Amino acid sequence: MELLTNHLLANPDISGQGNMQPLVNMWLVNQVACYRKKPYRAGEWTSQVIAHFEDSESGIESAHPVFRKCRDILIAYCLENTEAIPVAAVYEHMVAAADAHDAHLIEYSIKRIQEQETAERRQRAMIAEAATAPLALLNAQGFIETANRAFARCLATPTESLVGRDMLALCDEQTAGRMRTALRHRSSSKQRRTFTGALQEGKEKVNARFHVQQLFDASGLRAGMAVYLETDVKNELATNAGIQYFEDYFLSMIPLPLQLCTEDGVPAYSSPELSNVAPAAYNNNEPLCCFLYRRSRKGQHACPCREAFSTGRFHMEEVCYADAGETRWFLLIILPVPEQCGRIARTICCVYDMTRRKQLQKQLETEIITQQRSSLTAQLAVTVAHQLRNPLSVVLGFAEMLAKGLPPDQTHEAVTRVLRNALRCKDIVEGLLDFGKGMPLEQRMLDFATLIRESVRPMLTPSQNRMITWRLAKQPTPIECVPEQLVQVVLSLLDNALHAAESEVVCTLEKKGSAVRLRVIDDGPGIAPEIRERIFEPFFTTRREAGAVGLGLSLGRAVANDYGGSLNVSTSTGSEPGGACFTLQLPLAEQLTDKDAPKKRGKKNAQTPPAPERRVLVVDDEADLLELMKTALYTRGYLADTVASGAAAMEMLATNTYDAVVIDFLLTGPLSGADVYEHICAEQPELRERVFFITADTLNYKTRMFLEKTGRPFLEKPFLMADFISELQRVTAG
Numbered sequence: 258m259e260l261l262t263n264h265l266l267a268n269p270d271i272s273g274q275g276n277m278q279p280l281v282n283m284w285l286v287n288q289v290a291c292y293r294k295k296p297y298r299a300g301e302w303t304s305q306v307i308a309h310f311e312d313s314e315s316g317i318e319s320a321h322p323v324f325r326k327c328r329d330i331l332i333a334y335c336l337e338n339t340e341a342i343p344v345a346a347v348y349e350h351m352v353a354a355a356d357a358h359d360a361h362l363i364e365y366s367i368k369r370i371q372e373q374e375t376a377e378r379r380q381r382a383m384i385a386e387a388a389t390a391p392l393a394l395l396n397a398q399g400f401i402e403t404a405n406r407a408f409a410r411c412l413a414t415p416t417e418s419l420v421g422r423d424m425l426a427l428c429d430e431q432t433a434g435r436m437r438t439a440l441r442h443r444s445s446s447k448q449r450r451t452f453t454g455a456l457q458e459g460k461e462k463v464n465a466r467f468h469v470q471q472l473f474d475a476s477g478l479r480a481g482m483a484v485y486l487e488t489d490v491k492n493e494l495a496t497n498a499g500i501q502y503f504e505d506y507f508l509s510m511i512p513l514p515l516q517l518c519t520e521d522g523v524p525a526y527s528s529p530e531l532s533n534v535a536p537a538a539y540n541n542n543e544p545l546c547c548f549l550y551r552r553s554r555k556g557q558h559a560c561p562c563r564e565a566f567s568t569g570r571f572h573m574e575e576v577c578y579a580d581a582g583e584t585r586w587f588l589l590i591i592l593p594v595p596e597q598c599g600r601i602a603r604t605i606c607c608v609y610d611m612t613r614r615k616q617l618q619k620q621l622e623t624e625i626i627t628q629q630r631s632s633l634t635a636q637l638a639v640t641v642a643h644q645l646r647n648p649l650s651v652v653l654g655f656a657e658m659l660a661k662g663l664p665p666d667q668t669h670e671a672v673t674r675v676l677r678n679a680l681r682c683k684d685i686v687e688g689l690l691d692f693g694k695g696m697p698l699e700q701r702m703l704d705f706a707t708l709i710r711e712s713v714r715p716m717l718t719p720s721q722n723r724m725i726t727w728r729l730a731k732q733p734t735p736i737e738c739v740p741e742q743l744v745q746v747v748l749s750l751l752d753n754a755l756h757a758a759e760s761e762v763v764c765t766l767e768k769k770g771s772a773v774r775l776r777v778i779d780d781g782p783g784i785a786p787e788i789r790e791r792i793f794e795p796f797f798t799t800r801r802e803a804g805a806v807g808l809g810l811s812l813g814r815a816v817a818n819d820y821g822g823s824l825n826v827s828t829s830t831g832s833e834p835g836g837a838c839f840t841l842q843l844p845l846a847e848q849l850t851d852k853d854a855p856k857k858r859g860k861k862n863a864q865t866p867p868a869p870e871r872r873v874l875v876v877d878d879e880a881d882l883l884e885l886m887k888t889a890l891y892t893r894g895y896l897a898d899t900v901a902s903g904a905a906a907m908e909m910l911a912t913n914t915y916d917a918v919v920i921d922f923l924l925t926g927p928l929s930g931a932d933v934y935e936h937i938c939a940e941q942p943e944l945r946e947r948v949f950f951i952t953a954d955t956l957n958y959k960t961r962m963f964l965e966k967t968g969r970p971f972l973e974k975p976f977l978m979a980d981f982i983s984e985l986q987r988v989t990a991g
Contacts, residue, residue, distance in 0.1 A: 261285055264334060270326050275313055277323075280306055284327060284358065291354035303361045320362055328355035345621045391465075392485040394472070399424050399440050402481070411465070411486065412458035415517075415526045424484065429455045432467070439469045439482065456486075459521065463488060515607045517594075518544045520566050525603065534587075534610040538580055546589050546606040549576050565593045566601045575611065586611040645685055648678035677715065683975050685741075700820075702846050705734040705743075705773050706766055712744045713751070721755055728765040734773045735846045742816050746824075749809030750777045750839050756800065757781030763833055768845065772822070775841040780834035789826050817841060871916035871989055872896040876906040876933060877951065878925045882974075886919070889978040895985075903928025907936055910944075917989045918944060922952035922960055922971075931963055949988050951976070 262282045266272045271281065283302045290297035306324075310317045332351050336344060391408035393401050401422050409416040412427070425433045432454025439450050449470045456463045465488035472481045508517060508526050514534045517526035524544050531545065539548050547560040553576040561572040572591040577584065588611050594603040655671045663671055706729045714722060736743075754762045758779035765776040784792065791797050793814050810824070817824040822843035829838040873890060877883045878901045890897040898913065900906050903924050910918075918937065922930040930950060938945050950971035954960045964971050970984060 258282060258285055261331070261334070265327050265330055268326065268330060271323055274315065274319065274323055275309065277309075280309060281327065284324060285331075287358060288331070288351070288354050291357060292350050299358060299361045302358070303365045306362060307365055317366060321359060324355070324359060324362070328352070331355075343621075343624065345617065345624055348620075349617055390485045390487065392483065393419070393424065394481065394483050395424050395440075396481045397440075397479060399436065408486070411461075411463045411488065412456060413461045414458050417526065427456050427458060429457060432456070435467075436469070436484075439471075459519075459523070513607055514609065515605055516544055516546070518546075518562060518604050518606060520602070522547065522563070531608065534608055536578060536580065536583065536585065544606060545608050546591060549578050549587055549589065549608070552580060553577050561589075562591045562604045562606055565591050565604045569593045569595065569601055584612075586615045645682055648681040648685075651675070651678040652682070681716070683977075685745075686975065700737045700739055702735060702737050703740060705736050705775070705843070706730055708740060708743065709747065709764075709766065712740065713747050716744075716748060717751070721751075724755060724758060724760070724762055725751070726761060726763045728763065728767075730767050732768065734766060734768055736773055736820075736843045737846045738820055738843070739816075746809075746813040746816050746841065747775070747777075749813055750775075750841065753809065754779040754781075754837065754839075757837060758834075761834055765833075769842075771845050772842050773845055775843075776827070776833075776838060777841075778829045778833045778838040779836040781836035783835070784826060784837045792826070793824075813841070817843065820844070872898070872914070873917045873919060873985065874906065874909055874913070874915045875899045875919045876901075876903065876924065876930065877919075877921040878902065878923075879921070885978070886981065889982065890985075893982055902926045903930070903933045906933050910937065910941065915944065915947075917947045917949075917985055919985070920948060920950050922950050922964070923954050934967065934969075947988050949984055951981075 262278065262285060265281050265285075266278060271277055280302070283298070283305070287297040287299060287302055306320050307317060310320045313319075328351065332347060335342075335347050335351065339347065389407065391405065391411050393404040393408050396402050401419050401424055404416055404419045406416055409419055412419070425436055428436055432452075435452050435454060449468055451466065451468050454465070454467050456465070463486070465486040468485050468487065470483045471479060472483055473479055508515075508528070511528065512530060513528060514530040515528050516524050516531060519525050522543060524541060527541065527545075535545055536549075539545060544560070544562060546562050550558070550560040561574065564570070565572060570593070572589070574589050576587050576589060578587060579585075588609040590607040590609070592605040592607075593601045594605060596602045652675050655675045659668070659671055659675075709727075709729060714727075717725070751762065751764065754777050758781050761780045763776075763778045765774075765778075767774055788797075788799070792799075793810050797811075814824040820843055822841070824839065824841050827838050827840040829835055873895050875883060875886050875890070875897055877886070877899070880901065883899045883901065887897045887899050898909055898915075900909055903926060906918075906920075907928070918933075920930045920933050924930050924933075930952075934945075934948060934950075937948060948969055950964060950969060951974060952960060952964075952971060953974040955964075955971075955973055970988065972981060972984060
């Protein structure tokens with residue numbers, strides 16, 4: 258506290274206000290208590306600040322900028338000296354705490370002024386309230402200075418709304434003339450004048466006997482007059498006693514920004530807090546909820562408070578107010594107030610200013626999105642590079658050899674390796690797309706040993722396979738997993754072991770009770786005890802100079818945990834090499850039956866029968882892919898028209914008849930794939946059910962929402978031509 262106090266007092270704008278040390282120190286103590294949601298001495302601090310600045314030459318108005326300066330300096334200091342707290346949190350807590358103290362100063366100053374004004378009116382108000390009959394006290398010009406509740410009840414209007422009103426405007430023509438005569442009378446006589454007249458406020462009219470008494474000040478000068486009425490008040494009330502009691506006593510006790518409105522759309526009562534939240538353009542001629550709703554809806558819809566009188570329903574809604582460069586958010590809460598008979602006589606509208614909360618929410622969302630983008634983009638980039646580098650190297654190498662020419666006996670093997678590694682790239686891309694979309698991958702039941710033989714071992718080079726001693730269980734090892742994920746985990750473990758091994762790696766797969774256990778052991782130097790757990794941290798690696806990323810083990814442990822298993826460093830046994838030993842343990846699933854196995858394998862690999870000769874329109878702006886699809890369609894008996902833009906597609910649709918249309922969602926040019934689809938729905942609705950999309954943009958939220966909305970099938974790029982033809986056959990058959 259001493260350090261912060263001295264830091265704030267070092268600013269000349271603060272230290273130049275005299276001995277500020279105790280005030281600044283108490284302000285800091287209160288800030289800490291406010292942050293901790295503990296009681297703080299706001300009243301004592303406020304009174305000392307008021308006393309200090311009233312005694313100084315600068316005046317009380319200088320206190321607000323001084324402590325706003327303290328707030329700004331403190332925020333800047335904390336932002337420079339803290340790391341674990343988000344910037345938004347620092348601003349939210351400190352601004353709220355500082356504003357609370359600023360509000361105490363403002364409230365205290367206002368109270369001082371109000372107390373002085375109230376003291377002058379209190380005596381007359383006490384006189385008015387002491388009277389049982391309706392009584393109003395007027396100034397020398399005939400304006401009402403105070404009126405008791407009985408007087409306000411006659412006109413069915415709040416007492417506060419009568420203050421400052423012209424008494425003559427409340428009278429009928431004949432009564433106003435008599436009142437005007439009484440006001441102009443210059444006699445110093447204290448004789449009372451009495452006459453019969455009428456008051457009217459809206460639909461409420463009061464016939465009464467008026468008693469008018471001149472008022473004089475201490476020096477004997479005329480200071481106004483008192484008017485009290487003789488009438489049967491009960492017969493003139495427009496609302497029952499319950500609502501009147503509510504208006505007279507209960508409303509003033511609610512410290513909320515609210516209004517009480519009549520059925521005519523007139524504000525009958527406005528709380529003092531309402532003026533603090535109302536926009537500058539609001540003039541109190543209509544309910545604030547109607548003003549805000551009309552501005553937010555451009556006058557196209559009536560305010561819900563009007564419907565509340567007929568429906569009696571509670572309503573809550575957020576509205577956005579924008580005018581003259583000012584944009585604010587408000588929460589409207591509308592409550593109907595019924596009479597004893599059930600008729601809605603009033604509505605209460607609470608208006609909460611949500612602008613600050615919206616701004617903080619937007620600021621937090623922006624910061625979170627920025628952080629996510631920076632971190633996720635970097636992680637995704639290195640993950641893509643790490644996962645795709647090896648298979649792409651194989652594809653590029655064999656493609657280059659094929660382009661230069663290979664002996665006929667080697668061509669088939671080269672093409673097979675290109676296809677196998679291209680499929681691996683496709684699986685990796687699809688996995689990353691599923692990650693980006695935030696959708697879980699589908700788990701399937703399979704045999705772990707079969708997965709290693711058919712999917713892991715073919716991915717290794719012959720030299721790597723020669724270094725590995727395989728000890729795979731002969732009995733079934735059924736598990737439930739996402740095959741692509743588990744293959745990547747096993748390959749990552751083997752890659753680490755092969756890099757550390759001197760001559761041998763042992764891979765053992767066995768059943769242990771209700772679990773399947775995979776152990777990967779090398780004969781290298783092992784893992785130092787101090788980094789045994791750190792190696793599972795994201796981006797931690799001891800091979801950074803060799804280009805390692807440090808994601809393999811962390812992602813592997815995450816996958817194992819997701820499957821209900823574990824991945825840990827363990828100790829090798831006497832029959833195993835003495836280097837590092839990793840144990841992947843997964844729960845044992847039920848046995849795969851022979852009846853189930855063909856369904857899982859045969860569904861994807863089944864060859865589709867040749868399609869009948871049908872005409873298809875394909876729209877895609879990628880020339881090579883367009884040519885590939887055209888060739889595939891031709892070899893399977895389709896007639897294909899291919900175009901590269903939305904405009905060309907519409908021309909072809911206007912002149913030809915098609916059995917199906919394939920559309921790339923992202924098209925270059927003014928017309929998108931969505932535009933082509935909407936054109937088909939409008940001009941050729943019978944063709945809508947024979948449209949399907951191809952896209953590489955499913956990470957885009959709007960793209961996914963559009964595709965889900967249409968309900969049309971789609972394929973994500975890259976895709977196999979067999980899947981493309983199969984999907985086309987389903988569309989044309991339907």
